[in-house]
Structure formats: structure tokens, C-alpha cells
Amino acid sequence: MSDSTTDIGTRRSAVAIVQDGSKLKAVELGRQGGIFEVLWTSSSEDGDLDWKAFELECSLAGEQTKKVEAADGRIVVAGFNSTGVVFYRIEVPSVRKEEIAAMVRIQAESRLPLSADQMELAWRAGQTRNGKAPVTIAAAKREQLEKFVVNVRGFEPEKILLDCEGIVKAWRTFFSGNERDAVVVSIAERNTQVCLTQNGRLSNAVVLDMGTEDLSTITRDLLVSGTSDLADQTETTERFVQDIRSVLELFGYAEPAGLPVIVLSDDSAAHEVIVSCLKSADLNVRAAYPQIEKLDGRTSPGPEDIYEYRVPIGLALTALDGDTDGLNIFERLYIPPSEAKSKRRLYSPKVAYAVAAVMLLLLLIVFYAVDVASPGAIEKRLNKAGVNTNINMLIQRQKLIKSVASQRPNLLELINQINSGDNKGIMLDKLEFKKGRVVSVKGQTKNAEQMYKFQKSLLATKGITDVKIQNADMDNKTKKLKFTMTFHYKNFTKKRALR
Incomplete structure (x- = not known):
């Protein structure tokens, strides 16, 4: 193991540890203004991939170390080897984030090598052009991710990042x-x-x-x-x-x-x-x-060191920049220490008492409102509680929301309904939904049996009626059966008679 250490006082820094080939490598990168400093580097012996032993050698374990990290503002991150990660690239209409998530789920599940319950997904949408947004999807086997979490849990990294994101970051900054x-x-x-x-x-x-x-x-x-x-x-x-x-x-x-x-x-x-x-x-x-112009000239390593440790350096850069739009494929499997601490605070006795007090106040107001049954009385009680509002405006606003909701179809709800049915082996390519017209779904599958099962599943879905297969043709190149289905969705797709 090779080490070089520099005293930096309270300068903000990030430590990144990652498996790079047959070695584990770690770097601590400091930053002050626009100047970086490689504080130390470490690498295990060739073939030694013992994470627990390596974190001890890097002084990343123990309660005292965690106290030092908290005091100095040092961030610790781990890098996950992207060898086991599969990437997909799709395009979706320009819609809300929640609707994109549902579309991503449908598209990804039709492409995944294993069932959805055995995989973990992360996605990131790009800039919208011509009404469409490109989406990058990363997928990996859950069992593989869980094993990695066990390896790194000892030093409690603040983030687990994909090593390929570190490569891109290092290229942009130091190459x-x-x-x-x-x-x-x-x-x-x-x-x-x-x-x-x-x-x-x-x-x-x-x-x-x-x-x-x-x-x-x-x-x-x-x-x-x-x-x-x-x-x-x-x-x-x-x-x-x-x-x-x-x-x-x-x-x-x-x-x-x-x-x-x-x-x-x-x-x-x-x-x-x-x-x-x-x-x-x-x-x-x-x-x-490697370019070393952005490194502190007094202690900067040579270009060969920047190249050798480019992956952990890129991960440390990502941590220092506070990037929040990374492909967090561990989101459902690992809770960082800072988030865990926030949750503990949320459930602490003081917070619980405060929440209980607010709930009691609301309960009393609601009880009084029901008992008196007067909008004016409700408004009076709200004002006394410190909520300055007009009850009539609230009532009118609520009526307007309900009226708009009854006239506007919920695209996210429809996508989730389609996805919840029997769509195994179905890859949906396009969904067209315009008020007053039938919904049109285009997709592809291996055989007609899967297509008919999908049609039957749609017919059994609440709110969907009159499901028809408009055309189905076998693509000689892809050996896939391409089809178009149309159906009515509640009352949104039916034209109203003129009065």
C-alpha cells in the first residue's frame, strides 16, 4: 500500500474509494477556491480486494474517524464498478417527472434480462427537444448491489457512485x-x-x-x-x-x-x-x-499519478461539486449517514411532540368546524390559529380543482394501469392520447399469444373499454410482432354530442 499525506487544516475535502481492476484505490482530494490538492493516495496489493482491511489502512473506520470527518466537513464516497450495470437510452414525451418515471418503468421492464423484482433502476432525463426528452437508464442485479453495500457499510460512505460517472468527471476536469x-x-x-x-x-x-x-x-x-x-x-x-x-x-x-x-x-x-x-x-x-494546472503546485503529484488514480479522483470531484443528478442505483438499498440522522431526528421525542401538538390543533379546528358547520366560524378559528386565509376563497379553489380534475385525464394513472396488467414480453413503443379520440398504443412482442394476453389484460382494467387490435405484422428483420391497439379510457376519449 502506498501513501502520501499533506496537512491541510480544515480545508474541505472528499475521500473516494473504488475497485479499479484487481486493486482497491483511494484518494483524498482537497479544494480551496478553484485549486485542488491530492492529499494522499492509497492502493491495495494486486488481487487484494478486502474492503474491510483496506478501509482500516485508509483510516476510514471507527467512531473517532467519523467525528473528525464531521468536524472537517470531509465527505467519503464509494465507487461501484460499472461492469455489472446495463445502460439503456430511450425518448419520452415532455411531461412531469412522475409521468416520466412510469414510462421509464414500462420501457425498462420490457428490456431487463431478469424480472423487475430482481433488478434496481436509476434514470436521468436530458434536455427536451421538439417535445421529447432523452432518458438514460441504468440497471443492475439487486443481489450484486446488496453485496456491495455490505462491503462498504463499515466506513459509511455519504454516496455510492458509478465509477463511469467518475471517469467522465475526471476527463472534464483533469484531461x-x-x-x-x-x-x-x-x-x-x-x-x-x-x-x-x-x-x-x-x-x-x-x-x-x-x-x-x-x-x-x-x-x-x-x-x-x-x-x-x-x-x-x-x-x-x-x-x-x-x-x-x-x-x-x-x-x-x-x-x-x-x-x-x-x-x-x-x-x-x-x-x-x-x-x-x-x-x-x-x-x-x-x-x-493529465493536466496539473488546477493542482496546488507545492504538493501536486505528477501526471502519472493523476492518470493512475483518475477514477477515484473523478468520484471525489463529484462529491465536492455536490452533484445531485447522478444515477443513484442504490437509492432503495442504502441510506447515507446524513439521511439516517435526519430520519432519527424526525422520530425523536421533541419532534414527535411538536407534530402531535400541530395535529391536536388541527383536530380541534376540524371538530369545531363540523360542530358549528359554518364557513365563517371555520375562518375565524383558522385566523386565531395563525393561519391568515379566506375560507370562501379556499372553498372556491377546491371546487375549481375538482372541476378541472374531472375534465382532465390523468396520464400517469393510465400508464400505471397499463403497466399493472399482464404485459410480460410486451415492449411498448408509443402511446397517443388526445381528448375526444381513442387511445392508441403501439408495441412489439415475440408472438401473437402475448399480444392477446395483453389485450385481455387491458379489457380487465377499470376505466378501459372497447380494446381493439388494429393491425399486427411480423417484422422480418427483428422477428418481432409489431401491433397497434386502440381503446376508450373512461369518458375522455368519447366525443360529446352537440347541444
């Missing part, structure tokens, strides 16, 4: 990453992470099972043979280039010539070889090297 849309390639010892960034944020990611071990072999062979042409292809480089092309196609870039491909590099011969090979494949590729 001169200024492209709006780009593919960032981070080559580790035994694998390579390929991250798609759109509008500066992670949009998709794929992990390839090839790393510096394979590429170093290529470099040695070239040096031994005395070949000066770095673009001289071998079977390994051809496979790597083809894998990168396949990933770009998966990202939606079948013709990726204009999309920047950024290879994070330590200026080694192996990286020079792979950049040259990617260029020879007509990709818009360049190497990005």
Missing part, C-alpha cells in the same frame, strides 16, 4: 475535456470502459474485456520486431478496434466519423499504438493527457 458530445475511453489493466457523454454528462457506458495487459503485449512485439509503423494491425488490435466500432453503433452512431473518441492516456507506448490503430480505422480519435 481538458471540453467536447459537448464525445466517447471517453478509459483503459484499465484488464478491461476498458467506453463512456458516451452527451451535453457533458454520462449517457451510456460499456465495459470491454481487454485492457493494458493485452495492449502491452502488442507494444513489446512491435519493439522486438523493430516495426516503425504503429498502425501495423495485429489480431488483438483488430478485435479492439472492432469492439469500439460495435460500441459506437450500440450508442447510435453507425457512422461515427464526426464523433470525438477520447482515449485517456498516460503517454505510454501501448496507448500510442491503440490511438494510431483507431485513427487508421477512420475514427475521429485523439489522446487526452
Whole structure:
């Protein structure tokens, strides 16, 4: 384990610990103004992935350590290896966040490799264009996430972040990453992470099972043979280039010539070889090297250290910036210490007494209102309670809300009703809903039996009637049965007779 420590007093800092290949790595990054300082770095021995032992070596365990963290404002985060995470990219109409969540659930469950109760999801919506918003979905097996929580619970991280988000953050801060849309390639010892960034944020990611071990072999062979042409292809480089092309196609870039491909590099011969090979494949590729201008010059490490610890450095940067729109795939599985403390305070005796007092006051007002049955009396009691309002305005407002609600369809309710039925094997592509017209649903499935089950499920749903299959055709390319169904929803889709 390697360590270097600098005394920083009370400067705000973040500690990030993550598995990077066959090692555990940790960094403490301090920031004062726009200047960063790497306070210390640590790494385990090759193949040693004992989290509990490593947190002790990094002095991240124990009550005294937690008191120091609270006093100094130090944040501790953990990074989750994205190898077991699957990303999806969909588009949804520009609607409320609650409605997007329901749409995401429908779309994701039709794509997940396992049943929904065995998976965890996180999603993030992008900027709306032409009435549609792109959504990034991250999904992982719940059992795998729960095991990771057990590993890191000892040092109580404030956040658990995806390591690929750290790679993007490190690229933008310490590798001169200024492209709006780009593919960032981070080559580790035994694998390579390929991250798609759109509008500066992670949009998709794929992990390839090839790393510096394979590429170093290529470099040695070239040096031994005395070949000066770095673009001289071998079977390994051809496979790597083809894998990168396949990933770009998966990202939606079948013709990726204009999309920047950024290879994070330590200026080694192996990286020079792979950049040259990617260029020879007509990709818009360049190497990005660590920049130390933003680091404190008195104690700053060399570029090789920034590259070596780029993943935990990126995670620490994310923690310091207080990013709140990360893909929190652990949201339902892990409660950070600060949130747990807030919940304990909520249920403390003092808070409970205060809530009880407020509830008692409201109970007395309601009891009195029912007993007197006079709007004026209710208003008088509310004013005495310190609530300055007009009861007639409240009554009129409530009537207006009910009137509007009766005339406006609840799209979220409809989506949830569709999703609650028997839609196994059904992937919905489009839902059209306009008042006075039948609802139209377009989707695809493997066979007609699943389509008929879906139709039967809709017919059994309250408020949905007259479900009809308008067309169903087998797509010869995808081998999927594509269909369109229409139905009436309550009274919203039926035209009213003119008076």
C-alpha cells in the first residue's frame, strides 16, 4: 500500500474509494477556491480486494474517524464498478417527472434480462427537444448491489457512485475535456470502459474485456520486431478496434466519423499504438493527457499519478461539486449517514411532540368546524390559529380543482394501469392520447399469444373499454410482432354530442 499525506487544516475535502481492476484505490482530494490538492493516495496489493482491511489502512473506520470527518466537513464516497450495470437510452414525451418515471418503468421492464423484482433502476432525463426528452437508464442485479453495500457499510460512505460517472468527471476536469458530445475511453489493466457523454454528462457506458495487459503485449512485439509503423494491425488490435466500432453503433452512431473518441492516456507506448490503430480505422480519435494546472503546485503529484488514480479522483470531484443528478442505483438499498440522522431526528421525542401538538390543533379546528358547520366560524378559528386565509376563497379553489380534475385525464394513472396488467414480453413503443379520440398504443412482442394476453389484460382494467387490435405484422428483420391497439379510457376519449 502506498501513501502520501499533506496537512491541510480544515480545508474541505472528499475521500473516494473504488475497485479499479484487481486493486482497491483511494484518494483524498482537497479544494480551496478553484485549486485542488491530492492529499494522499492509497492502493491495495494486486488481487487484494478486502474492503474491510483496506478501509482500516485508509483510516476510514471507527467512531473517532467519523467525528473528525464531521468536524472537517470531509465527505467519503464509494465507487461501484460499472461492469455489472446495463445502460439503456430511450425518448419520452415532455411531461412531469412522475409521468416520466412510469414510462421509464414500462420501457425498462420490457428490456431487463431478469424480472423487475430482481433488478434496481436509476434514470436521468436530458434536455427536451421538439417535445421529447432523452432518458438514460441504468440497471443492475439487486443481489450484486446488496453485496456491495455490505462491503462498504463499515466506513459509511455519504454516496455510492458509478465509477463511469467518475471517469467522465475526471476527463472534464483533469484531461481538458471540453467536447459537448464525445466517447471517453478509459483503459484499465484488464478491461476498458467506453463512456458516451452527451451535453457533458454520462449517457451510456460499456465495459470491454481487454485492457493494458493485452495492449502491452502488442507494444513489446512491435519493439522486438523493430516495426516503425504503429498502425501495423495485429489480431488483438483488430478485435479492439472492432469492439469500439460495435460500441459506437450500440450508442447510435453507425457512422461515427464526426464523433470525438477520447482515449485517456498516460503517454505510454501501448496507448500510442491503440490511438494510431483507431485513427487508421477512420475514427475521429485523439489522446487526452493529465493536466496539473488546477493542482496546488507545492504538493501536486505528477501526471502519472493523476492518470493512475483518475477514477477515484473523478468520484471525489463529484462529491465536492455536490452533484445531485447522478444515477443513484442504490437509492432503495442504502441510506447515507446524513439521511439516517435526519430520519432519527424526525422520530425523536421533541419532534414527535411538536407534530402531535400541530395535529391536536388541527383536530380541534376540524371538530369545531363540523360542530358549528359554518364557513365563517371555520375562518375565524383558522385566523386565531395563525393561519391568515379566506375560507370562501379556499372553498372556491377546491371546487375549481375538482372541476378541472374531472375534465382532465390523468396520464400517469393510465400508464400505471397499463403497466399493472399482464404485459410480460410486451415492449411498448408509443402511446397517443388526445381528448375526444381513442387511445392508441403501439408495441412489439415475440408472438401473437402475448399480444392477446395483453389485450385481455387491458379489457380487465377499470376505466378501459372497447380494446381493439388494429393491425399486427411480423417484422422480418427483428422477428418481432409489431401491433397497434386502440381503446376508450373512461369518458375522455368519447366525443360529446352537440347541444
